[in-house]
Amino acid sequence: MDLPPFLLDQWTARFASASPPIACNLASSTGPGWTLRELAALGDSPLDLTDTPLGYSSAEGSRALRAAIAALHGADPDWVVVTTGGSEALSLLFCVLEQPGASIALPDPGYPAYAAMAMAWRLDAQPYRLAREAGYVQSADAVLSAVGERTAAVVVNTPHNPTGSVMKRDELSRLATELSGRGIPLIVDEVFHPIYFGSAQPSAADIDNVVVVGDMSKALSLPGLRLGWIIDRDAERRARLIGARSYFAISHSPLLERLAAHALANAPAILGRAQAVADANLAALEAMVARSEGRMAWVRPAGGTTAFPWFTDGRDSRRLCDAAARQGVLVVPGDCFGRPDHVRIGFASQVGGLDHALEIVGSLV
Template sequence: MTHLPPFALDHWLSAYDFATPPIAYNLASSTGPRWSVADLCALGDAPLAIDDAVLSYAPPQGSPALRHAIAAFHGVDADSVIATTGSSEALSILFCLGARPGANIVLPDPGYPAYAAVAQAWGLSPRFYRLERADGFAQRADAILAQVDADTSLVILNTPHNPTGTVMPRDEIAVLAAALATRGVPLLVDEVYHPLYFTAPQPSAAGIPNVIVTSDLSKALSLPGLRTGWLIDADVDRRARMIDARSYFTISSSPLLERLATHALTHSDAILDRLRAVAQANIAMLDALVAGSNGRLDWVRPDGGTTAFPWLADGRDSRPFCQALAAQGVLLAPGDCFGHPAHMRLGFAQQAEGFDVAAGRIAAALAAL
């Protein structure tokens, strides 16, 4: 039986965010501000009606309406789109199809912890390219290619990156994808935080040769409860295998959730406008927090996405610090959940109100170190 390691990040989040009462200020979350079903349905000129949705199966590749909405969001043809149950299922599909004896997968470090755990469950050995603090956590093509060998089945690039917020520009992605193509290795670009950028906006990597894109509604689009994700791939044969895999894994999405997801994507501008307003206001408060910490807290300011990865400048383990803040109602994610104990993941896009209170409590805790 396959052994999955404890999911330390989810254990930490669940212990506090689903507690009674829940945490007051959740700065550990990587999502945007929350939406109710009523708020979502009210977007647009005419409210969305869902009471006539038939609770049957949907097509395994997703309904035509949903796939066209996803395609419009990324600027691609709808034929290249496959709906999935969140990006988590998308990853499992790709890892399953890429598994073979002795194969490996190349991943960022730090990075989303589920990459390595789920890849190993499918028999893929993780190889890591390091995002160096001294280099601003930049994702470099040369560092990625240095980890690729004859047994590499897939390379993952996450941009904007979780947890650091760094961004690889589209032209650099294209160069990397072309170099990998000469080795017969596809590049998966995880775009769940696209299109939230604080520097120059970047187009989606969808449509670049040798690139598969995955994304979902959970992060930049702030709707994790819809459990809707997707894969975008120009390779017809590989898409057919993905659809077969999805048919085995989950059969299809819920038609009800697909209708809500289609409506959300159709009105994504309104959702993203709210996200940007919250993120821009809160990241300005983070600028002030770091600047006023008297050198106790340092960071690389995110170029995009909803998370930052600051660290305690004296190098101490951040978990006791995060535990003390949680007792005061402020939740951060300790860096040991990402294999970097001095760091913390700090999400700044979900907390639409009270971020100033949370930042004040963090400042007071830093001053007491």
């Protein structure tokens, strides 16, 4: 099967070995990075991995890791299935949900891999629109408008990539209840939870008929661990997920599982740093948009690590993105998300040098 080009990945890969190198990466959707030394030093005593057996883990993940993931979401460890990043989590879910003629309701705009992965599992992508003119608000009614007799599942991403919008708790609960009556599970992608600006909200893992997807890459800022998870209270579907994973991946690395469990044991330090950087950098980004004097507009993110401003004159953003990259600043052209007049800016990974980078971007607006 020929999948559509992954424009987002192609764009970032194009500059991975740029010469001179990119000085400020605002294409990243993660929080501030960590080294192995810094991560191992967190907590009361440094982590020592030298006694880790380099064998297989269980397909669902070690009990210690599943308990740590469950604690982050207020869930039962038995509901957790460990995966190789959020991507495998979605692939596993789409695999067990696949049936002839079925479709998946997906946000538009949204993370491009959703639709490609649905296609890979022969599921039709049925988009529901997040309207710019409505502030990209995520509502149960907008999602339900895309649900039909062939819908096998619904995906909600909150906080949302690329816009930073958040679906309120009461809307999530109402949507999950409405879908439950139709026998349709609600998949809530929470990879940017719990980074919020203003009112925070708990994980959706405790809501009936919700399957949560999470990972270590975004809010937890550790993409190199390649570790994600599914939280699903449906025991029958969970058994199918574990069975599928036994074929796909056998297990995760026990070395990386121990690192992830250690990171989650110290989640307040990791998430606190990410939140502080995101708060400060979001304020700087807001000031840049204000300085554009109306040439650029945006919906201020309510959560997550990405923003999705746009040119008010409707111009294509790729020229700006190319020009910024030549000056050492990487941002993502909106056509990677089907919105050429937008630009996605990741504002939580850069600890220093942001002001200068935003001056460069602002000068090109």
